[in-house]
Amino acid sequence: QGGMGVVFLARQERLGRFVAIKMISTEATHDASYLRRLEREAQTLATLSHPNIVGCHDILTTDQGTFLVMQFVPGQLSVRDLLLRFGRISEAVVARIACDTARGLDYAWKKGICHRDIKPDNLLIYREDPSPPHTPDEAFTSPNARVMICDFGIARDALAAGSADAAAGSVLGSPAYMAPEQAFDRSQVDFRADIYALGTSLYQLLTGKRPFHGPNGIETVRLKLDADLPDPRREGVAVSDECIHILRRMGAREPSRRYAAYEELLADLASWLSQQQQIRHRRVLGHFPPAFWKGLSAGAAVVLVAVVVITGDAIRRALQPPPPSRAASLVYWSGDRSSWRAGGADAETGGPTLLGLSPNAPLTLRQVLRPDVRVRF
Numbered sequence: 437q438g439g440m441g442v443v444f445l446a447r448q449e450r451l452g453r454f455v456a457i458k459m460i461s462t463e464a465t466h467d468a469s470y471l472r473r474l475e476r477e478a479q480t481l482a483t484l485s486h487p488n489i490v491g492c493h494d495i496l497t498t499d500q501g502t503f504l505v506m507q508f509v510p511g512q513l514s515v516r517d518l519l520l521r522f523g524r525i526s527e528a529v530v531a532r533i534a535c536d537t538a539r540g541l542d543y544a545w546k547k548g549i550c551h552r553d554i555k556p557d558n559l560l561i562y563r564e565d566p567s568p569p570h571t572p573d574e575a576f577t578s579p580n581a582r583v584m585i586c587d588f589g590i591a592r593d594a595l596a597a598g599s600a601d602a603a604a605g606s607v608l609g610s611p612a613y614m615a616p617e618q619a620f621d622r623s624q625v626d627f628r629a630d631i632y633a634l635g636t637s638l639y640q641l642l643t644g645k646r647p648f649h650g651p652n653g654i655e656t657v658r659l660k661l662d663a664d665l666p667d668p669r670r671e672g673v674a675v676s677d678e679c680i681h682i683l684r685r686m687g688a689r690e691p692s693r694r695y696a697a698y699e700e701l702l703a704d705l706a707s708w709l710s711q712q713q714q715i716r717h718r719r720v721l722g723h724f725p726p727a728f729w730k731g732l733s734a735g736a737a738v739v740l741v742a743v744v745v746i747t748g749d750a751i752r753r754a755l756q757p758p759p760p761s762r763a764a765s766l767v768y769w770s771g772d773r774s775s776w777r778a779g780g781a782d783a784e785t786g787g788p789t790l791l792g793l794s795p796n797a798p799l800t801l802r803q804v805l806r807p808d809v810r811v812r813f
Contacts, residue, residue: 437774437793444774445508448493455493458504471502477589478504483547488540490560490586509584511563513575515641516556517765520780520788522572525641527675528712529572533559534638534682535705536583541634542698544585545627551588552625554633555613556640558587568767568803611653612646613637616660616689628691631701635665635686642679643671647687664688678708766790772797 437443441460448455460474474495481492491507515533518525525533537559544551551558563569565578575581609618615632617624639647647666650656665687668675682704688694695701766773769790775797779789790799 437777442774448505454508454510456506456508458506460502473589474502474504477587480549480588481506484544484549484588486540486543487582488536488584489544490584506586509560509562509586511561511565511578512767513561513563513569513765514557515559515561515583515637517767517778518561518569518572518575519556519641519644520778521569521765524644524673525572527642527679528709528716529576530638530641531679531705531709531712532576533583533641534634535702535709537585537634538631538698538702538705540583540585541627541630542702545630545698549588550625550627551585551630551633552614552618553587553589553609554585554630554637555610556637558585559637560584560586568765609633611650611656612648614657615691616657617691619654619657620661624691626691627698628694631686631694631698632665632688632691635683639665639668639683639687642668642673642675645671660689662689676708676711678704678711682708766799768802769799770802771799773799 441458444457444459446455446457447453458474460470478492478495481490485491490509492504493507494505496503496505518529537554541551541554560583561575562580562582562584563575563578564580565574569575569577610633611619613633613636615625615629618629636647648656648659648663650659665683667680668683669680682701685693685695685704686701695704765788766776766778769776772794775792775794776799777791777793779791781787781789792799
């Protein structure tokens with residue numbers, strides 16, 4: 437549920453398949469510009485058919501309102517959920533997310549479509565595994581797992597002279613992620629704005645923080661006029677030189693300094709992903725050099741001494757990561773989840789929270805709690 441409506445999971449009985457139905461709120465039915473965007477989203481998605489883009493089946497207008505019938509993405513997990521759940525994401529997983537998203541954006545641009553609102557919220561993860569992931573890597577281990585781009589409501593046809601929204605002088609998009617020209621020089625907005633927004637999203641995945649923070653949306657975008665995307669290593673994140681090279685080109689403040697074509701970006705992303713996969717494979721024990729085994733032997737001796745001094749229970753607590761928070765995402769709960777929202781830490785809470793909007797909508801935890809995992813209320 438959002439400010440302009442709610443998305444339902446439904447079954448299309450005639451075809452025997454699940455679909456997602458976006459229904460706009462009663463208040464939004466009086467917003468002509470929003471209705472135009474909804475109609476535009478349906479028309480845009482109708483022209484797109486790609487594994488990394490959420491498809492649209494139909495748009496219906498009845499006496500009960502306007503509905504957008506869309507492809508259902510199993511897993512009910514977004515990239516934003518990964519951020520809430522795990523904080524920083526490993527470089528290998530970030531590279532995978534980047535490759536999938538760029539493929540979808542490349543396809544859309546070849547159809548003349550610029551998304552203009554790329555952010556973690558609009559990147560869904562297709563997962564056929566019904567159990568929630570316990571690590572970011574597990575998000576992509578189920579069959580056919582992939583990132584799918586959604587919410588083309590403010591997408592713009594690059595071949596059109598301009599939309600009604602642009603003509604009205606409104607600024608559409610998310611200030612934390614949008615390219616500076618999207619707010620200050622809309623005539624220059626093209627696929628490079630999507631590349632910038634994707635780069636900003638990748639920065640947040642790597643660091644757990646957004647790169648620019650202003651007192652309001654327009655000031656946040658204004659900060660981008662004077663600076664490129666910052667180096668994630670300033671936040672204490674160890675990343676590869678390949679990653680820095682890619683983010684530097686994606687996050688340049690001038691569009692002319694960004695990637696000039698998706699083909700070039702995809703080539704760099706494929707190289708980056710391959711590099712990360714090789715690093716992961718080398719971490720398998722059979723691929724370690726002899727020096728590793730010598731170090732392992734020395735480490736084993738130290739551990740044996742420690743076992744004599746420290747109890748096994750204390751060792752288990754020391755080596756085990758903190759219990760995960762089940763408030764990080766609604767995917768861990770069943771019930772009337774449309775009456776709940778998941779949020780991050782704020783001034784009053786030290787971690788993710790679930791906010792209930794109705795006193796008569798209880799949730800049930802989908803997982804059996806291990807003795808060492810806690811849920812704080």
